[in-house]
Amino acid sequence: MSVSHTLGFPRIGNKRQLKFAVEAYWQGKITQQQLLEEGQQVRASNWQTQQQAGLDYIPVGDFAWYDHVLNHSLMFGAIPERFGDASATDIDTLFRMARGQAPSGQPAAACEMTKWFNTNYHYIVPELKKNQTFKLDSTLLLAEVKEALALGLKTKPVLLGPLTWLWLGKIKGEDFDKLSLLDDLVPLYASVLSQLSDLGIEWVQIDEPILSLDLPPSWQQAFEGTYNKLQAHPIKTLLTTYYGPLGDNLGLAVNLPVDGLHVDLVEGKEEITPLLDRLPRYKVLSAGVVNGRNIWRADLTRLTDTLATVRERLEDRLWVSSSCSLLHSPVDLDSESDINHQTRSWLAFAKQKCTEIAVLTRNINGTATAADKAALTDSDLAVASKAASSLIHKPAVQGRVSALTESMTYRATPFKTRKPLQKEKLDLPLYPTTTIGSFPQTADIRRTRRQFKKGEISLQSYETAMEKEIQTVLQHQEALGLDVLVHGEPERNDMVEYFGEQLDGFLFTGFGWVQSYGSRCVKPPIILGDIERPAPMTVKWSQFAQQQTSKPVKGMLTGPVTILRWSFPREDIDQSQSCLQLALALRDEVVDLESAGIDIIQIDEPAIREGLPLRKKDWATYLDWAVKSFRVSAGGVKDSTQIHTHMCYSDFNEIIEYIAAMDADVISIEASRSDMELLNAFEQFHYPNDIGPGVYDIHSPNVPESSSITTLMQKAAEHLPPEQLWVNPDCGLKTRSWPEVDAALKNMVAAAKTLRSCS
């Protein structure tokens, strides 16, 4: 019989119970005991959901109070010294490492957090130092395993593999080769395997998703030795990889001394034949066919056919699973009572995906029930209705994309020609000052938006309140003496949701929450079909703002790549197509803003860099369509209209030519924390357009000194001529308070004046 399982289940709870419990605990509103009980309930319910769906093995150890990478750092005793003599079994140690503080224990600087592969999940970066020592404390994991066993579940513990954990770690202090720590780390894994074996566990899942990356040869070579050492145990190991095809790691992966290999057959469909050809005869292949990171219902008939062919080759050595952990999928579609019946029939969240896996498995095992056969028919109906739906397929939108001409993907003239025209029109001083867009989102603003959404206040009183807010924001900026103003974005709850709600082709869920980091969840919109703009989205607000002042006010838009990246994408067309559709909708908005008298328009693209594919060979294709989409959105305006863009990171070294190819007249970037060193990339490339390297970190409540801003900008001027430089913060100001913002911007404007007087 083929075995069914998932690689992991969302840990937040179907109503975000874990988030609320953890936050209540941090705020001292519940005791640690209450928190532990809530966690236990969430786990039990996750396991039960999977068992009731009919899955054979239940993953245990996928749960985390904050992050599963952090769980492993604690289990190995990789706790930085600044956290004192902390116990690895105390969840307050874990919270202090993640957030710098917890209800008990001394506060200390939190560990870094960064994006997990190519997802929007963030993990806590393990800190590794030279001569790092490890010490196993697997109490928390073993307790969860015992908990599952006590419920009578067929338990499959999940570990993050030693190579991936090390790879994700960051060296602190003196540099060294991280692989040198492997010999000390692997015995700890061996001990955990023995402990699990003592509990009667048969299979353990070991995740090594770095097998989907370009690995240096030394890392590739380290796999074999590592898994040889772990093989010596009676327990069986299922090595998993996901998020991409194995590529040049395929030969390595199939031959590792493990008992089973799990592969992502959504991202790596094309590898099924070489996998079958090269998989040793004793080994299990777990086929990840149900997409773990999107929300679409699987085509069960097509997948049954695929799996049936594979089963002919592998027989009982075929397992059926999700492509990756269901961590990135919302929990339960049954909560979405507001989505109409037909649209709902196209979707599947984590709970529904478990059922899909179980149905597929029974189908290929020849044990399908009447209900399983009905599920196949339902799936066929969903496929057919989706293929024919006018909600999804809009010939006019597709026609516009195919009619895109080369000239629409460029500004009419080069930057050299545009710059003097813009200068003449805008008449800005040297070192112009501006901000990134948002201003403090006060409790008042958020309440007004909420009341309007719930229908508690009229459109008119909502608009009056927002206009008043815009006036206030403008008054502050005028009093501060900023050169290019913004309206402050009070009407936006979120930079993607705001646009998604006004564009046709998007679907919003009520409870489609996905963990972003720790207790933070996001509810990404779903790109349901072809995208078009029924009406202008921002023009009224920008025009109102511009009418209040004689200074230029920037129009403010979210770019096509960012809207795409922070939504659930379609799977029936290439993502580049959705991106171009978004680009055309935004292009219309940009042109409308220009006609409404807006001379500067900013198109934010903070997500371009994180969209980079896992493998370098795929970068150029992605960057080509991403940059093209940006240019389509920006390309409809006159030479004298100034296009800005903004990005919240600083590492441009490898993509600088593409950043230049976006051809924004002005780009603002994060820079303060890297001491302007990032400008090296721009200098060496002779980046031609204007740049605003952020002069202070908006994530910190600290008010920057005017002198430190001056010094930073002087450093910037060593890299690039002053005529190219703008002065602005690192990012939007929405999370800050007004006193902080006023004080910081006052110093920023003073610094710009000093710089001008020295030039």
Ligand code: GLN
């Ligand atoms: N314009 C947005 C803001 O200021 C940009 C946010 C972002 O870069 N993530 O809030």
Ligand code: ZN
């Ligand atoms: Zn930003």
